[in-house]
Amino acid sequence: MNMKTRYGIGPLLPVPGFTASGLHSGIKKNGKPDLMLIASDRPASVAGAFTTNIVRAAPVEHSRSVVAAGSCQAIICNSGNANAYTGPQGAADCAEMAALTALTLGISADQVLVASTGVISQTLPMNAVRSGIPKVATELAADGWRAASEAILTTDLVAKCHSTTFQANGRTITVSGIAKGSGMIHPNMATMLAFVATDAPVASAHLQPLLADVTEQTFNRITVDGDTSTNDCVLLLANGAAGGQPLVPDAPEWNAFSCAVYEVCDNLARAIVADGEGATKMVTVTVSGLASEDDALRVARQIATSNLVKTALFGSDPNWGRLIAAAGQAGVPFDPPRASLTIGNVPLVKHGSYLGAKAEASCGQVMAGDEFTIELSLGEGDGSASVVTCDLSYDYVRINADYRS
Amino acid sequence: MNMKTRYGIGPLLPVPGFTASGLHSGIKKNGKPDLMLIASDRPASVAGAFTTNIVRAAPVEHSRSVVAAGSCQAIICNSGNANAYTGPQGAADCAEMAALTALTLGISADQVLVASTGVISQTLPMNAVRSGIPKVATELAADGWRAASEAILTTDLVAKCHSTTFQANGRTITVSGIAKGSGMIHPNMATMLAFVATDAPVASAHLQPLLADVTEQTFNRITVDGDTSTNDCVLLLANGAAGGQPLVPDAPEWNAFSCAVYEVCDNLARAIVADGEGATKMVTVTVSGLASEDDALRVARQIATSNLVKTALFGSDPNWGRLIAAAGQAGVPFDPPRASLTIGNVPLVKHGSYLGAKAEASCGQVMAGDEFTIELSLGEGDGSASVVTCDLSYDYVRINADYRS
Numbered sequence: 001m002n003m004k005t006r007y008g009i010g011p012l013l014p015v016p017g018f019t020a021s022g023l024h025s026g027i028k029k030n031g032k033p034d035l036m037l038i039a040s041d042r043p044a045s046v047a048g049a050f051t052t053n054i055v056r057a058a059p060v061e062h063s064r065s066v067v068a069a070g071s072c073q074a075i076i077c078n079s080g081n082a083n084a085y086t087g088p089q090g091a092a093d094c095a096e097m098a099a100l101t102a103l104t105l106g107i108s109a110d111q112v113l114v115a116s117t118g119v120i121s122q123t124l125p126m127n128a129v130r131s132g133i134p135k136v137a138t139e140l141a142a143d144g145w146r147a148a149s150e151a152i153l154t155t156d157l158v159a160k161c162h163s164t165t166f167q168a169n170g171r172t173i174t175v176s177g178i179a180k181g182s183g184m185i186h187p188n189m190a191t192m193l194a195f196v197a198t199d200a201p202v203a204s205a206h207l208q209p210l211l212a213d214v215t216e217q218t219f220n221r222i223t224v225d226g227d228t229s230t231n232d233c234v235l236l237l238a239n240g241a242a243g244g245q246p247l248v249p250d251a252p253e254w255n256a257f258s259c260a261v262y263e264v265c266d267n268l269a270r271a272i273v274a275d276g277e278g279a280t281k282m283v284t285v286t287v288s289g290l291a292s293e294d295d296a297l298r299v300a301r302q303i304a305t306s307n308l309v310k311t312a313l314f315g316s317d318p319n320w321g322r323l324i325a326a327a328g329q330a331g332v333p334f335d336p337p338r339a340s341l342t343i344g345n346v347p348l349v350k351h352g353s354y355l356g357a358k359a360e361a362s363c364g365q366v367m368a369g370d371e372f373t374i375e376l377s378l379g380e381g382d383g384s385a386s387v388v389t390c391d392l393s394y395d396y397v398r399i400n401a402d403y404r405s
Numbered sequence: 406m407n408m409k410t411r412y413g414i415g416p417l418l419p420v421p422g423f424t425a426s427g428l429h430s431g432i433k434k435n436g437k438p439d440l441m442l443i444a445s446d447r448p449a450s451v452a453g454a455f456t457t458n459i460v461r462a463a464p465v466e467h468s469r470s471v472v473a474a475g476s477c478q479a480i481i482c483n484s485g486n487a488n489a490y491t492g493p494q495g496a497a498d499c500a501e502m503a504a505l506t507a508l509t510l511g512i513s514a515d516q517v518l519v520a521s522t523g524v525i526s527q528t529l530p531m532n533a534v535r536s537g538i539p540k541v542a543t544e545l546a547a548d549g550w551r552a553a554s555e556a557i558l559t560t561d562l563v564a565k566c567h568s569t570t571f572q573a574n575g576r577t578i579t580v581s582g583i584a585k586g587s588g589m590i591h592p593n594m595a596t597m598l599a600f601v602a603t604d605a606p607v608a609s610a611h612l613q614p615l616l617a618d619v620t621e622q623t624f625n626r627i628t629v630d631g632d633t634s635t636n637d638c639v640l641l642l643a644n645g646a647a648g649g650q651p652l653v654p655d656a657p658e659w660n661a662f663s664c665a666v667y668e669v670c671d672n673l674a675r676a677i678v679a680d681g682e683g684a685t686k687m688v689t690v691t692v693s694g695l696a697s698e699d700d701a702l703r704v705a706r707q708i709a710t711s712n713l714v715k716t717a718l719f720g721s722d723p724n725w726g727r728l729i730a731a732a733g734q735a736g737v738p739f740d741p742p743r744a745s746l747t748i749g750n751v752p753l754v755k756h757g758s759y760l761g762a763k764a765e766a767s768c769g770q771v772m773a774g775d776e777f778t779i780e781l782s783l784g785e786g787d788g789s790a791s792v793v794t795c796d797l798s799y800d801y802v803r804i805n806a807d808y809r810s
Contacts (some may be wrong), residue, residue: 329457
């Protein structure tokens with residue numbers, strides 16, 4: 001199993017109280033699924049994390065206001081068209097998607113989250129959307145998550161999903177998530193969407209800080225090409241169908257819940273990197289020994305986004321000079337003679353000294369694999385952080401430059 | 406003439422009082438020139454700009470201290486070995502290069518600037534350097550600049566040079582410069598060096614702020630791959646051989662002098678981008694209409710370093726969605742519906758509205774050329790800034806990933 005399917009095709013459990021579905025409505029010209037619906041049989045608490053790009057698509061603006069109100073009962077999502085940079089018409093189309101979904105499900109329009117991904121600057125083919133929404137609602141099913149996960153893809157090579165369960169107050173609670181990663185459709189940019197649902201009973205007030213924290217540790221610590229899109233969003237819904245006492249921070253069960261949400265998001269985030277455009281390798285860059293986690297994160301990000309590093313990853317080249325020089329660009333002070341570097345646990349540089357050709361050859365063998373860790377220790381501090389990245393290959397250039405030729 | 410030679414092979418005039426030379430000393434295995442010397446017949450005022458990377462090579466540390474003292478009479482530079490990450494031995498070798506050059510020229514060692522570029526983490530082959538320095542000194546000549554410009558290259562495809570003259574106090578004053586750009590030698594990173602000499606009479610105290618300002622407007626506004634190296638440095642020497650009153654800021658001649666230094670540095674900077682690794686196009690990204698130049702520069706840099714934009718440049722794709730989305734990532738607030746975009750003076754987006762397939766086709770034709778400008782106007786402010794970048798091609802990946810295969 002290669003890294004794409006290893007991470008992409010995780011377990012996918014039904015979540016009590018939720019149903020899901022996906023189908024082809026006619027937005028995509030190639031006949032692939034393009035409309036997804038997730039519904040809860042009762043109002044769910046909701047949390048969201050959205051793109052920090054100044055340029056935001058209409059559905060992002062809509063869903064931010066739904067999340068702010070704290071309650072929702074459905075997510076409608078189309079792929080093939082991002083409804084971004086579409087002006088007042090785009091906002092009206094998004095509102096209509098929410099209204100039509102609400103009408104079909106017999107709920108209020110302010111209970112419907114909307115997401116879109118695909119081509120930008122074109123208005124949505126609303127005829128397809130209008131006829132599709134009643135159909136996708138008809139197909140809602142407890143085991144419809146797989147179909148849902150396929151209907152949100154653009155040029156992703158594999159669907160991305162992950163589920164886990166935990167015990168709380170004598171009940172088994174499920175957390176399931178689906179995601180899409182960086183795909184490119186003319187004239188568009190990478191877009192990341194992730195939808196996570198749980199039957200845990202949790203108030204929105206507690207859900208939002210948890211999602212913010214988990215997103216910071218997972219989706220915000222991956223990079224494919226350093227670009228953030230107009231449509232990125234992560235949504236977490238908790239409908240309480242498991243019953244029992246509400247989970248609250250500091251209660252014994254909260255840790256298990258946090259870990260379950262983290263596990264799902266971490267796996268989805270890695271699946272996105274593994275399926276990054278042109279990616280042949282997934283690499284975890286860990287930086288330690290700095291004064292703070294923030295410092296370590298800045299250095300790890302600088303390494304993980306360096307084109308010189310990413311091309312060296314593609315070439316299976318243990319190019320420690322590039323790694324340490326990239327670290328030196330982050331603006332975080334450190335003492336180069338204290339730097340130690342391991343690749344896949346094989347030491348390559350120790351306290352500033354290169355360990356020789358044999359160590360380098362061993363590291364090269366590690367790098368010929370499709371998943372490994374690069375660890376850079378820069379001193380004696382306690383601050384450490386990791387960023388997951390992929391290599392920069394010919395296919396990245398081909399996918400992003402050549403689609404017209 | 407393609408863009409590389411159009412920018413690389415500029416005029417190269419002798420500078421009174423200066424001599425230069427370059428030859429093969431044995432550092433490079435391929436027999437190409439690898440040792441350069443520039444000498445002034447009298448102490449010159451000196452200014453320098455150095456890498457901001459935390460990891461700095463030994464010669465950078467040495468030359469910083471010479472520049473701080475404000476006077477120098479020679480630059481010795483080798484290519485093929487960066488003397489970076491070489492510890493105490495590297496510092497000793499650098500000091501010996503300065504001392505031997507001083508001895509050969511009959512000057513003091515604290516009058517010698519040192520620069521190195523090439524492979525990192527290997528100590529200099531000092532036997533070659535020791536025998537090379539007396540030879541390169543023997544070849545010093547007023548018209549030796551061309552040989553000098555060739556001896557500082559690594560994997561550059563063309564030598565980079567530019568000269569200009571101006572009139573001050575009835576005298577003709579010359580400014581000549583040579584540079585090298587991003588080359589890659591295992592296991593190394595991009596390195597930029599530029600040496601500029603003039604016979605203008607200028608005190609170091611006035612030279613340093615001018616160079617800082619010009620560097621900020623030229624070398625700091627280019628990008629090839631977003632990485633900065635351990636060895637980057639720009640040196641400006643003024644020996645006063647033209648005679649006459651010293652040039653001082655606010656005097657009528659100062660503007661002509663500033664413009665001449667700017668012209669040389671701007672041409673060298675563009676030559677570096679044109680000869681960037683794998684570059685097939687040189688593109689000036691201009692952002693205007695923001696509150697300040699700083700804001701505009703941040704947005705222009707974000708566009709110029711985006712891999713999605715750079716691959717679109719390679720593909721001659723007028724992908725305005727990527728351009729505007731990249732702009733939105735800079736963290737500078739703007740109102741997307743006010744954005745206007747032209748490529749090679751052809752309007753593509755006006756006040757947030759896409760101008761259609763015909764405009765896009767015209768822009769695609771512009772982008773098929775090897776040099777053009779992208780102008781993004783984001784509002785009504787006075788702040789504008791430009792960054793010069795190149796495309797991201799298959800060859801960039803090949804050069805940086807494949808040299809072992």
